[in-house]
Amino acid sequence: MDKPSSILAKLDDGTIQLTFNIPNTLIKKNREEVVEEIGKIIEIPGFRKGKAPLEKVIEKIPQNELIQKTLSRVLPKLFADAISEYKLKPAIYPRFELIKAEENEDWQVRAVTCDIPEVELGDYKAAITSLKTSKIWTPNSSEPTRNVSQSDAAGEKEQQVLKSLIENVKVNIPKILIDQEVDTRLANLLERIEKLGLTLDNYLASIGKNPESLRKEYGDSVRESISVELILDKIAQAENVEAKQEEIEKAINTLSADPNTKKDIDNPTQRRLIEAILKRRKVLEILTSL
DSSP: OOOOEEEEEEOTTSEEEEEEEEOHHHHHHHHHHHHHHHHTTOOOTTSOTTOSOHHHHHHHSOHHHHHHHHHHHHHHHHHHHHHHHHTOOBSSOOEEEEEEOOTTSOEEEEEEEEBOOOEEOOSHHHHHHGGGGSGGGOTTSSSOOOOOOHHHHHHHHHHHHHHHHHHHSEEOOOHHHHHHHHHHHHHHHHHHHHHTTOOHHHHHHHHTOOHHHHHHHHHHHHHHHHHHHHHHHHHHHHTTOOOOHHHHHHHHHHHOOSHHHHHHHSSHHHHHHHHHHHHHHHHHHHHHTO
16 A cells, blocks of 8 residues: 655744645545445435445435545544654644545645744843833832822733733744634634624624724734743743642632532643643743842
């Protein structure tokens, strides 16, 4: 049996493209296995359940479904092998794009993902230290200041620190990473709009935007939020900032007063998320106290 092959391409923004050539022999083998599985459960007139000839089963399966199910058996291993071969560290699960799927020919599929973005911290501490000349940092100076509460002042300091980090730390965020998060946020927005009984057009008209401007707005917001998270994570790593287990436990207990809720929160994935959030909070506290 011929072996699959792949070609790697890396774009300047960190996007990774893997183009797979999948031999027809491998496609046939997996497609037959898909048809056999479906044949066990599908009912076809004139035949007992699970006893219909494969060609009759194929006639009942939509072509797109057959292609999708066949590739779902093949692509995970191909992608895993490519990660190992090219020593990749993908940040997200790939988006697969079908290039070619002709009968009795090799198939071609492109997997699009991205590297974990690189963060170049530079002298971020000096940039933050220079903020100390701001009035919010020197409320006892002789210059007139606004009457702000301690919590408001702390919030403004954090915003200034974050703004400084975004402006002074270099982060190269792949377009696919931004697009994926924007798509998720827009899907959530559309779901909320529909629950209110509105259409997207009506909603956009009410806020004075069109689909393009809304997507751009979301894109800018996503780029900034991803940048902040990556920068704070990098600083936490550089400064050996840790979140203690008891701090994580306390956060979980605070978030899950209801025992039923705790089951949803107290799992490895949520624990890692809570740990990351606590570490970012600690980094911010360190930076505002420089």
